[in-house]
Each structure stands twice: as C-alpha cells, then as structure tokens.
Amino acid sequence: xxPELGHLAVIVALVLSLAGxxxxxxxAGLGRRRWMRAAVSVTFGQAVFVALGFAVLVWAxxxxxxxxxxxxxxxxxxxxxxxxxxxxxxxxxxxxxLWTLIMTLWMSAVALWGTRLPPDFLARALGVMGLLNCGFxxxxxxxxxxxxRLLPLPPGDGSDxxxxxxxxxxxxxxxxxxxxxxxxxxPFAFAVAALLSGRLDSAWARxxxxxxxxxxxxxTLGIALGSWWAYYxxxxxGWWFWxxxxxxxxxxWLAATxxxxxxxxxxxxxxxxxxTLLLALTAFSLSLLGAFIVRSGVLTSVHAFAVDPARxxxxxxxxxxxxxxxxxxxxxxxxxxWSPVRYALLSRxxxxxxxxxxxxxxxxxxxLGTLYPLAYEAASGGDKISIGPPWFxxxxxxxxxxxxxxxxxxxxxxWKRSNLRRLARxxxxxxxxxxxxxxxxxxxxxxxxxxxxxxxxxxGLWIAAAHGLDLVRRRRIGGPPPPLAYWGMSLAHLxxxxxxxxxxxxHELSVEKxxxxxxxxxxNHGGVAFRFDGVVQVAGPNYRAERGLFEIxxxxxxxxxxxxxxxxxxxxxLMTEAAIDPGFFKDIYVSLGEPLDNGDWAVRxxxxxxxxxxxxxxxxMALGGVLAVxxxxxxxxxxxxxxxxxxxxxxxxxxxxxx
Amino acid sequence: xxxxxxxxxxxxxxxxxxxxxxxxxxxxxxxPSALVGKPFPDFAAQRxxxxxxxxxxxxxxxxxxxxxxxxxxxxxTCRAEHEELLRIRASAPVRIIGVNYKDDPAKARRxxxxxxxxxxxxxxxxxxxxxxxxxxxxxxxxxxxxxxxxVVFKQVGAITESVWRRELAPRLAxxxxxxxxxxxxxxxxxxxxxxxxxxxxxxxxxxxx
Numbered sequence: 001x002x003p004e005l006g007h008l009a010v011i012v013a014l015v016l017s018l019a020g021x022x023x024x025x026x027x028a029g030l031g032r033r034r035w036m037r038a039a040v041s042v043t044f045g046q047a048v049f050v051a052l053g054f055a056v057l058v059w060a061x062x063x064x065x066x067x068x069x070x071x072x073x074x075x076x077x078x079x080x081x082x083x084x085x086x087x088x089x090x091x092x093x094x095x096x097x098l099w100t101l102i103m104t105l106w107m108s109a110v111a112l113w114g115t116r117l118p119p120d121f122l123a124r125a126l127g128v129m130g131l132l133n134c135g136f137x138x139x140x141x142x143x144x145x146x147x148x149r150l151l152p153l154p155p156g157d158g159s160d161x162x163x164x165x166x167x168x169x170x171x172x173x174x175x176x177x178x179x180x181x182x183x184x185x186x187p188f189a190f191a192v193a194a195l196l197s198g199r200l201d202s203a204w205a206r207x208x209x210x211x212x213x214x215x216x217x218x219x220t221l222g223i224a225l226g227s228w229w230a231y232y233x234x235x236x237x238g239w240w241f242w243x244x245x246x247x248x249x250x251x252x253w254l255a256a257t258x259x260x261x262x263x264x265x266x267x268x269x270x271x272x273x274x275x276t277l278l279l280a281l282t283a284f285s286l287s288l289l290g291a292f293i294v295r296s297g298v299l300t301s302v303h304a305f306a307v308d309p310a311r312x313x314x315x316x317x318x319x320x321x322x323x324x325x326x327x328x329x330x331x332x333x334x335x336x337x338w339s340p341v342r343y344a345l346l347s348r349x350x351x352x353x354x355x356x357x358x359x360x361x362x363x364x365x366x367x368l369g370t371l372y373p374l375a376y377e378a379a380s381g382g383d384k385i386s387i388g389p390p391w392f393x394x395x396x397x398x399x400x401x402x403x404x405x406x407x408x409x410x411x412x413x414x415w416k417r418s419n420l421r422r423l424a425r426x427x428x429x430x431x432x433x434x435x436x437x438x439x440x441x442x443x444x445x446x447x448x449x450x451x452x453x454x455x456x457x458x459x460g461l462w463i464a465a466a467h468g469l470d471l472v473r474r475r476r477i478g479g480p481p482p483p484l485a486y487w488g489m490s491l492a493h494l495x496x497x498x499x500x501x502x503x504x505x506x507h508e509l510s511v512e513k514x515x516x517x518x519x520x521x522x523x524n525h526g527g528v529a530f531r532f533d534g535v536v537q538v539a540g541p542n543y544r545a546e547r548g549l550f551e552i553x554x555x556x557x558x559x560x561x562x563x564x565x566x567x568x569x570x571x572x573x574l575m576t577e578a579a580i581d582p583g584f585f586k587d588i589y590v591s592l593g594e595p596l597d598n599g600d601w602a603v604r605x606x607x608x609x610x611x612x613x614x615x616x617x618x619x620x621m622a623l624g625g626v627l628a629v630x631x632x633x634x635x636x637x638x639x640x641x642x643x644x645x646x647x648x649x650x651x652x653x654x655x656x657x658x659x
Numbered sequence: 660x661x662x663x664x665x666x667x668x669x670x671x672x673x674x675x676x677x678x679x680x681x682x683x684x685x686x687x688x689x690x691p692s693a694l695v696g697k698p699f700p701d702f703a704a705q706r707x708x709x710x711x712x713x714x715x716x717x718x719x720x721x722x723x724x725x726x727x728x729x730x731x732x733x734x735x736t737c738r739a740e741h742e743e744l745l746r747i748r749a750s751a752p753v754r755i756i757g758v759n760y761k762d763d764p765a766k767a768r769r770x771x772x773x774x775x776x777x778x779x780x781x782x783x784x785x786x787x788x789x790x791x792x793x794x795x796x797x798x799x800x801x802x803x804x805x806x807x808x809x810v811v812f813k814q815v816g817a818i819t820e821s822v823w824r825r826e827l828a829p830r831l832a833x834x835x836x837x838x839x840x841x842x843x844x845x846x847x848x849x850x851x852x853x854x855x856x857x858x859x860x861x862x863x864x865x866x867x868x
Binding site: 230238241243274278281282285289316319320323324327328330331334335338371375388389514565574576591592593594602604 | 661664665667668671672674675677678679733734735742745761765769772773774775
C-alpha cells in the first residue's frame with residue numbers, strides 16, 4: 001500500500017507544479033496579486049509531496065520491501081542501513097526522484113528568502129521553476145517510475161547494491177552534484193523572469209548572485225568528490241579521465257564559474273548585461289544537456305549507460321522546449337539589455353571579460369571534444385572516431401595557465417581604469433616573490449621540474465602572492481575591514497591556486513613503481529622506505545581477502561599499510577583495495593598485485609606528492625563561494641538598480657569594491 | 660531586436676539536431692556496425708604478453724567462436740565490465756581476446772595482474788590504428804566472431820549481465836557453444852548510480868538451456 005501512496009504523492013506534486021507554473025506566469029502577466037501568492041504556496045506544496053514520495057521510497061529500502069522492483073534491484077536485506085539509504089539514489093529512477101526533491105527544496109528556498117523580491121518577479125521565477133519541475137516529474141512518472149511493483153510474486157531478497165557503490169564517496173557525491181546542477185535552475189529562472197518582465201537593469205543580477213554562488217559551490221564539491229572517489233576506488237592514481245560523464249558535470253561548472261564573475265560586473269557596473277543573461281541560460285542548459293548525455297544513451301557507446309529510447313527522446317524534447325524557448329526569448333528580448341558602459345583596457349571589467357573569454361573557450365573545447373565524435377558520426381553516416389585525454393589537455397592546460405596569469409593581476413585592478421605604473425610595481429613585487437619561492441622549491445626538489453611544471457608552480461604562487469599582497473595593502477591603507485565577500489573571493493582564488501599546484505606537482509613528482517617483493521624485503525621509492533612483511537588471510541563480512549602487511553618509514557614517521565585483494569563471495573568479483581596514507585604533502589599508496597613464487601608478491605607502490613591539494617583547493621573554492629554569500633549586503637535589498645552606488649563609494653575611499 | 664542575439668539559439672538548434680541524429684544512429688534496430696556480417700579485418704599486432712615477439716594476425720582468431728574485447732586501463736567502465744568478462748570466462752567455453760586500446764602496456768599488464776585476466780591473449784593497439792580498422796568509437800567495445808572469423812555481433816559499451824543474457828549467450832548458443840546465463844546475476848556496472856536501466860535479475864534466462 002505504501003508504495004502506491006508514494007506514487008500518488010508524486011502525481012499530486014506534478015499537478016501542483018502545473019498549478020504553480022500557471023499561477024506564477026499568468027498571475028505576473030495579468031497582474032493578479034492573489035495568483036502570485038498562490039504560486040508561492042503551491043511551491044511549498046510541491047516540496048511536501050515530493051518529500052513524501054521520497055520518504056516512502058526510503059522506507060521501502062529500509063524495510064526491505066522487495067515487492068518494489070527498484071528496491072529489489074538495488075538493495076539487499078544484509079546491506080548496512082546507511083547503504084540502504086544511499087542505494088535509493090544508486091540507480092536511475094531513485095536518483096531522478098532525488099533530483100526532483102532537490103529541485104523543490106531550491107524552489108522553496110527561493111519562495112522563503114525571496115519575499116523581498118518584487119512579487120511579480122518572484123512569481124515569474126517560481127512559475128518558470130514550476131514548469132521545469134513539471135518536466136522532471138513527468139519524466140519520472142512516464143519513463144522511470146521508482147514505485148513499480150513486482151507483484152504478485154516479490155523476490156525473497158534483493159540483488160544487492162554494486163560493491164563499487166558501497167562507499168562513502170558515492171553516498172555523498174550524487175546529492176552534492178545534483179544540488180549544484182539543479183541549483184543552476186535558480187539563476188536560469190531569474191534570467192527568464194527578467195527577460196519576461198522586460199526589466200533588464202542590474203537588479204536581477206544582484207538577486208541572482210547569492211543563489212549562483214551556492215549552486216556553484218555545491219557543483220564544485222560534487223565534482224571534487226567524484227574525482228576523489230575515482231582516485232581511491234578506481235585506483236592507479238588517476239583523478240580525471242575526460243570521459244563524457246565527467247565532462248557533463250564539468251561543462252556547467254565552467255559556465256557557472258564564468259557566470260559568477262560576469263554577474264559581478266553586471267551588478268556593480270551594469271555592463272555585460274546580455275552576456276550575463278546568456279551565461280545564466282547556458283549554465284543550466286548545460287546541466288540538462290549533461291543529464292541528456294548521461295541518461296539518454298546518445299554517448300552510450302563510450303560508457304555503460306543503457307539505451308532507453310523513450311527516456312532519451314523525452315529529454316531531447318524537454319531540452320528543445322526549455323533551452324530553445326529560453327534562447328528564443330533571449331533573442332527577442334535580449335536587445336533591451338544592451339547598455340554601453342565604458343572601461344579601459346587595464347580595468348577590472350576588462351580582466352573579468354578576459355576571465356569569461358578563457359572560461360567560455362575552455363567550455364567550447366570540452367563541448368567540442370564531447371560532441372565532435374557524435375557530429376563526425378552523423379556527418380559521415382556511421383564512421384566513428386574517438387577523442388582522448390591528450391586532445392583535451394593540449395587545449396585545456398594553456399587556457400588554464402592563461403587564466404592563472406590573469407588571476408594574479410585581477411586583485412590589483414579597480415573598476416573602470418587603473419594606473420599602469422602602480423600596477424606594474426605591484427606585479428613586479430608579486431612576480432619576484434613567486435619566482436623566488438618557486439626557485440627555492442625547485443632547489444629543494446633538486447631541479448627535477450619540467451618547463452610546464454615550473455610555469456604552473458610560478459603561476460600558483462603568483463596568484464597567492466597577489467592576493468596576499470592585496471590584503472596587506474588594504475590593511476596598510478586602513479579603513480573598514482574588508483567585507484566577507486572579499487574574503488570569499490580571495491579564498492576561492494587561493495583555492496584555484498592550490499588546485500593548480502596540486503595538479504602540476506602531482507603530475508611532475510609522482511613516483512609509480514611496480515616491484516617484486518619478498519617477505520622482509522625493503523624497497524626505497526620517492527624517499528619512502530617500504531618493508532613487506534608478508535601476506536595474511538582475512539575474512540570480511542561478505543568477502544575473503546589476502547591482506548598485505550607493509551611497514552612504511554617516511555623520514556621519522558613509521559606507519560603500517562594493509563592493502564587487500566578481496567574476493568566477494570556472492571558475486572565472485574575480485575576487488576583490489578589499495579591502502580593509502582593520505583598526507584598534506586604526499587600520499588603513500590600501496591596495492592597488492594599478484595602472488596609470485598616463494599611467497600613473493602608483485603606490489604605497486606606510489607608516492608604522490610601534493611595530490612590532496614587538488615581536492616583541498618576545490619574545497620577552498622566552494623567555501624569561498626559560500627562565504628561571499630554570507631556578506632551582509634545580500635541581506636539588504638534594493639529593488640532598484642545598484643549599479644552605481646558601490647562604485648561611487650569605492651572611488652571616494654580609494655578602495656575598490658569587492659567582487 | 661538584434662539578429663546577433665539569435666546566434667545562441669541557432670548554435671543550440673544545431674547541437675539539438677546533432678543529438679537527434681546521434682539518437683537515430685544509436686537506434687538499436689539499425690546495424691550498429693558496418694562490420695557486422697563481414698569478415699574481421701586483417702591486421703598484425705604485438706601481443707601484450709610479449710611472448711616470442713611474433714606478430715599476431717587474423718588467422719589467430721579463427722577456429723572457434725571468439726569474443727574480441729576492446730579495453731583500456733583509462734576507461735572506468737572497462738573496470739566494471741571486467742568482472743563480467745571474468746564471469747563469462749569462468750562459466751562459458753568461449754575464447755576472449757583483448758585489444759588493449761590506446762594504452763600503456765605496463766599499466767595494462769598491471770591491471771590484468773590486479774583484477775584477474777579473462778583473456779586468452781591481448782593485442783596491443785597503442786596508437787588506435789587497429790581501432791580505426793575496426794571502427795572503434797571508444798572503449799569498451801566487443802565483437803563476437805564465428806569460427807570463420809566473421810563478425811556476428813558488436814556490442815558498443817560495456818558487457819553487462821543483461822547484455823550477456825540477451826545478446827551474447829543466445830548467439831553463442833546458436834554458434835554451438837554450450838553456454839548458460841551467468842549465475843549470481845547482479846548489475847556489474849560501475850556506473851549503475853547513473854545508468855538508465857538496472858539489470859533485472861528476476862527475468863527469465865533467455866539464453867540458458
């Protein structure tokens with residue numbers, strides 16, 4: 001009975017989403033206050049009913065109700081309870097329900113915190129989001145119903161969750177990623193609402209900024225978690241593979257990153273208005289495109305997403321309506337956003353434009369690399385080609401280097417124009433600091449860096465020096481302490497530098513060895529001594545394993561690592577559990593290969609310096625984005641354009657306004 | 660109204676059209692590969708296992724029905740597929756020959772040591788030249804050859820338990836190989852979190868006898 005109630009709740013939510021879209025859009029269009037208020041109430045209703053449906057599905061998993069087909073396929077009575085919950089989003093149907101739940105939560109947040117927005121703007125935004133949610137819910141109900149039953153003969157037990165997914169990283173990765181994907185619907189809805197109303201001043205940019213930041217922060221975390229999981233679970237030290245599914249999440253991230261920056265210009269200076277609108281539309285469209293790529297089977301040839309024509313066609317039609325409609329609206333109304341704003345070449349505007357250009361070109365590269373094989377196949381009538389990581393790296397690395405170089409200049413630039421001589425002096429100071437530190441580091445390493453690695457090292461330090469110097473300068477000038485938004489920006493930029501250093505140094509300095517080791521033997525690699533103490537047999541709850549015993553001496557530090565080779569009893573699948581000693585400066589990684597004669601083993605040892613910085617930097621970026629939202633100026637709200645005020649204030653005090 | 664502002668719409672429509680065409684191309688009713696029904700192309704490749712250094716050619720694939728599996732260590736899906744291949748190796752008397760595609764041989768050998776080796780032997784295709792001959796789009800891909808070396812079927816994407824049960828096992832049975840659908844059926848798909856259809860172990864075993 002319960003699953004049917006869940007099914008019914010989702011149907012009610014679908015009806016409510018239609019009602020919300022109607023009340024919101026028509027109410028704002030006709031100026032009916034009561035309808036607009038109804039749109040807000042209906043929004044909360046959607047959240048309640050989707051949450052109800054989700055709770056029912058979670059209960060089916062927790063209570064081992066294997067008459068629910070989805071639970072039977074993805075759970076098992078022996079699964080620990082926390083994996084039972086995460087198994088709810090372990091496959092397509094449940095993850096789609098999670099997606100709609102997150103969508104309604106974002107909508108409720110907008111309804112809750114948007115009370116100070118003009119009522120017609122809020123109603124339009126909620127109406128647009130209601131329309132989107134209506135699409136998601138129809139997709140769920142028509143093609144991917146998670147409440148389907150296996151009656152009258154339910155199986156005695158479920159077929160269990162894939163062991164690869166029984167893992168912390170994959171418990172939290174999808175919710176984070178979806179929160180980011182779906183969160184981009186908010187700036188999308190705001191942009192459409194602004195276009196519909198025709199009021200294209202900077203106010204909508206101001207309202208969009210906090211939402212965009214939070215969505216972007218979640219997307220950043222989600223991607224970083226996925227990369228981290230790939231590193232420790234898929235093994236062999238890789239952390240990014242440029243496969244279409246990764247690219248599907250990376251493209252909206254690049255667009256959202258550009259959006260975060262361009263929103264700043266639009267809000268503060270009233271410039272780039274139509275560009276910012278377009279980015280807001282693009283970022284969410286790419287989220288949807290990502291969903292299409294992952295779930296439709298268009299690119300299934302590369303990765304294992306089973307083809308379901310009905311689903312693919314639905315998403316394609318949905319994309320056509322949503323993205324096509326929004327872009328057509330942009331074409332018709334976007335011209336109203338045009339406003340000439342003057343700025344010099346050496347100005348914050350110009351550098352933010354450069355940032356946007358670099359990010360969008362990078363986005364183009366990823367998009368092309370992902371879709372080109374498809375285009376080629378379509379054009380040639382069935383011939384296929386593939387595009388691999390070297391292709392992506394060839395374009396992407398120089399673009400990110402250029403972005404890093406510009407990022408070291410950005411903090412010194414004021415709006416409108418900057419003094420070249422003063423700028424040159426500061427940049428020289430930064431450059432000398434960065435090169436000096438890099439040289440020192442190079443000496444410590446014994447000069448084993450390549451040119452590209454050295455350049456990346458200098459650039460990372462250059463960003464750090466620039467932001468540090470700017471902070472010192474602000475302190476010296478005195479005045480009020482920098483606002484939270486400034487700290488957020490600096491933290492995020494430092495995060496970028498940290499990730500950059502992590503990528504470059506890991507790439508340059510990693511030691512990866514395959515060695516044959518006898519019990520008692522000691523091997524030295526990358527400044528770390530590994531002593532192999534043999535292999536013992538252990539039995540886990542659902543597997544048998546051979547566990548290698550390793551004593552590691554890293555300088556003064558002594559530690560034990562115990563990698564395992566597991567055979568899962570039920571499926572017979574073999575999994576290699578590497579043992580990783582995570583560290584701020586380096587990871588030590590040991591995994592068992594195969595047994596050789598005389599008790600010898602083939603052993604894989606990695607020393608990966610600074611690899612953790614990649615994800616640590618992403619964490620800093622996300623925190624920075626959230627920190628900027630906590631700035632108190634977002635708690636004040638002006639319905640008028642705010643383009644003028646902060647700049648005037650900034651010029652008076654001689655301190656530029658924070659981005 | 661400025662015409663330039665419609666550029667994004669036009670770009671999007673082109674992408675959409677591509678998506679639609681791509682979708683049609685992936686239509687399961689169409690022949691998925693030009694090679695199906697034709698002989699496997701001639702080639703000469705090194706063996707991953709080294710051996711005496713002699714090249715392997717098309718004639719080494721003849722004699723009995725054979726699965727030719729294109730894989731690489733940089734391909735996470737191959738890692739998931741690997742379990743299924745091991746199961747097939749254990750449960751069905753069919754040769755599995757690997758094509759290690761655009762990969763580092765050292766990493767590939769390490770992979771086989773770590774995760775088990777379902778292959779009779781592996782061809783090395785470091786620059787993807789053989790892949791071009793085969794019309795390979797990416798890894799993993801699998802060709803089913805009959806004893807005469809003709810391509811009977813091509814699977815694009817991972818072999819999962821359901822692919823084995825629905826596509827491969829019946830065809831192998833038709834070629835005279837004694838197969839049974841894999842026992843302990845379970846989704847062998849690392850990407851199951853995002854995959855469209857979870858394997859359905861409750862369904863009847865089409866290919867068993």
